[in-house]
Amino acid sequence: MLTGSIPLSSTISEPVSTEDNDPKAPYAVPTLMVTTVFHAVTAFYLYTWYTTTGLTGFAAGMVGSFAVAAVGLWCALFASSNGKISRKTGADKRTTGFPFSNIVADRKHASKKAE
Numbered sequence: 001m002l003t004g005s006i007p008l009s010s011t012i013s014e015p016v017s018t019e020d021n022d023p024k025a026p027y028a029v030p031t032l033m034v035t036t037v038f039h040a041v042t043a044f045y046l047y048t049w050y051t052t053t054g055l056t057g058f059a060a061g062m063v064g065s066f067a068v069a070a071v072g073l074w075c076a077l078f079a080s081s082n083g084k085i086s087r088k089t090g091a092d093k094r095t096t097g098f099p100f101s102n103i104v105a106d107r108k109h110a111s112k113k114a115e
Helices: 023-051 054-076 105-115
Strands: none
Touching: 023 054
16 A cells, blocks of 8 residues: 555556656555565564464454555565556566466467477
């Protein structure tokens, strides 16, 4: 949310991007990394207190911090790099098999290998 990858309202006036010409760009990814690590460590800390004391307040805080850390990890994986969008297909040209497999591309390449 601090980087602008997740809009806070339904209308997006000027989102923060990782483009070089955006003045906020140098701070977007480092802010994302610091807050993601902070919330992951906080979730672990609250988990240890919850297992020690059994209080539900620690469990609620753990779930909240884990959710924010998961959103930060998702943004780091999928929203923090410049995409190279194909004009012909509208797909990202830099797709790989990690962490998901690209079945359509595998079928396409399999038919070329068979010939």
